[in-house]
Amino acid sequence: xxxxxxxxxxxxxxxxxxxxxxxxxxxxxxxxxxxxxxxxxxxxxxxxxxxxxxxxxxxxxxxxxxxxxxxxxxxxxxxxxxxxxxxxxxxxxxxxxxxxxxxxxxxxxxxxxxxxxxxxxxxxxxxxxxxxxxxxxxxxxxxxxxxxxxxxxxxxxxxxxxxxxxxxxxxxxxxxxxxxxxxxxxxxxxxxxxxxxxxxxxxxxxxxxxxxxxxxxxxxxxxxxx
Numbered sequence: 001x002x003x004x005x006x007x008x009x010x011x012x013x014x015x016x017x018x019x020x021x022x023x024x025x026x027x028x029x030x031x032x033x034x035x036x037x038x039x040x041x042x043x044x045x046x047x048x049x050x051x052x053x054x055x056x057x058x059x060x061x062x063x064x065x066x067x068x069x070x071x072x073x074x075x076x077x078x079x080x081x082x083x084x085x086x087x088x089x090x091x092x093x094x095x096x097x098x099x100x101x102x103x104x105x106x107x108x109x110x111x112x113x114x115x116x117x118x119x120x121x122x123x124x125x126x127x128x129x130x131x132x133x134x135x136x137x138x139x140x141x142x143x144x145x146x147x148x149x150x151x152x153x154x155x156x157x158x159x160x161x162x163x164x165x166x167x168x169x170x171x172x173x174x175x176x177x178x179x180x181x182x183x184x185x186x187x188x189x190x191x192x193x194x195x196x197x198x199x200x201x202x203x204x205x206x207x208x209x210x211x212x213x214x215x216x217x218x219x220x221x222x223x224x225x226x
Contacts, residue, residue, distance in 0.1 A: 004099075005205070012097060012177070016172070024211075040137070042158065043047045054106070056081045056082045056083060056084075056101070057081060057082040057104070058081055059077070059080045059081065059082060059107055059113075060079065062080045062100075062102060062107075062113060062114075062117050063078070063079060064190045065114070065117060066078050066080055066100060066117055066121055069118075069121055069125070069182075070121070070124065070125075073125060074081050075124060075125065076097060076098070077097050078098040078099065078100055078121075078124065079097045079099050079100070080099075080101075080102060080117065081099060081100070081101055081102070082102060082103070082104040082107060083102060083103055084103075084104060085101070085103060086103055086105075086195065086198045087103065087116075087198075088100065088101060088102055088103065088116035089101040089118060089120070090120040090123050090124070092129050099121075100117065100120045100121070102117060103116070104117050105214035111183065111190075112187065112190065112191045112194070114182075114183050114187070115179050115183050115187050115188050115191040116179075116188075116191065118178055118179040118182040119175045119176060119178070119179040119188075120175070121178070122174060122175035122177075122178035122179065123171065123175055125173055125178065126171070126178070127159070127176075128171040128174075130166075131171075132146050132164075132167055132171070135164075135167050136164050136167070139160055139163050140160070142162060145179045145183045160206070161187060161211075162175065162209075162210040162211070163175070163210075163214060164213075165210040165213050166210050167181040168214070169209075169210065169213075169214070169215045172214055172215055172220065173201055173223045174178060174222065176188060176192075176220055176223065176224050177223075177224065181225055183225060185225070188224055189221060189224065191226070192217050192220055192224075193217070193221070195217055196217035196218070196221075199217050
């Protein structure tokens with residue numbers, strides 16, 4: 001629970017700094033300079049955000065499936081490793097292959113491991129990383145210009161993390177659909193229900209669903225059965 005709130009506050013503080021910086025520069029310089037400065041800071045922060053994590057055990061048979069899918073779509077190859085977490089994860093890397101992590105306790109369960117694999121692959125296939133960077137930057141630009149109209153727009157800064165997480169939720173739903181198309185709805189449902197038992201319960205999420213970057217498992221289940 002505390003991690004979710006800290007992440008949300010971190011996003012809010014970061015956005016406040018961006019917009020305050022823009023507002024300050026806008027008082028003394030031409031708009032283009034403040035936009036370029038904030039753009040530079042955003043690019044630097046984005047590059048820092050996508051760091052490679054230590055590798056664990058390689059999973060050749062899943063890596064082969066992944067790279068066959070990517071090769072058919074003319075997309076850069078990826079690596080697949082085990083993870084001690086209960087959920088799958090993808091780590092983006094600019095110069096080397098991306099890394100997909102599969103929970104080590106799921107590797108022996110072929111259907112479930114394929115569900116996780118295809119879900120994470122969807123983030124690559126649909127280019128979610130770059131789309132998110134563009135959408136988030138556009139949101140920041142919109143708020144920058146609103147801020148020039150009224151300083152009271154700072155109050156609306158809490159909306160930026162919510163909008164950012166809304167975008168991420170849509171990507172998760174799209175990835176679940178991709179997993180269903182490449183495995184089965186029963187396999188995806190089974191995996192999601194397994195995760196549901198391990199998912200931290202955050203009461204606030206019931207009232208503010210976009211406070212976290214991932215939708216609730218129940219919402220994801222509802223979407224694939226819709």
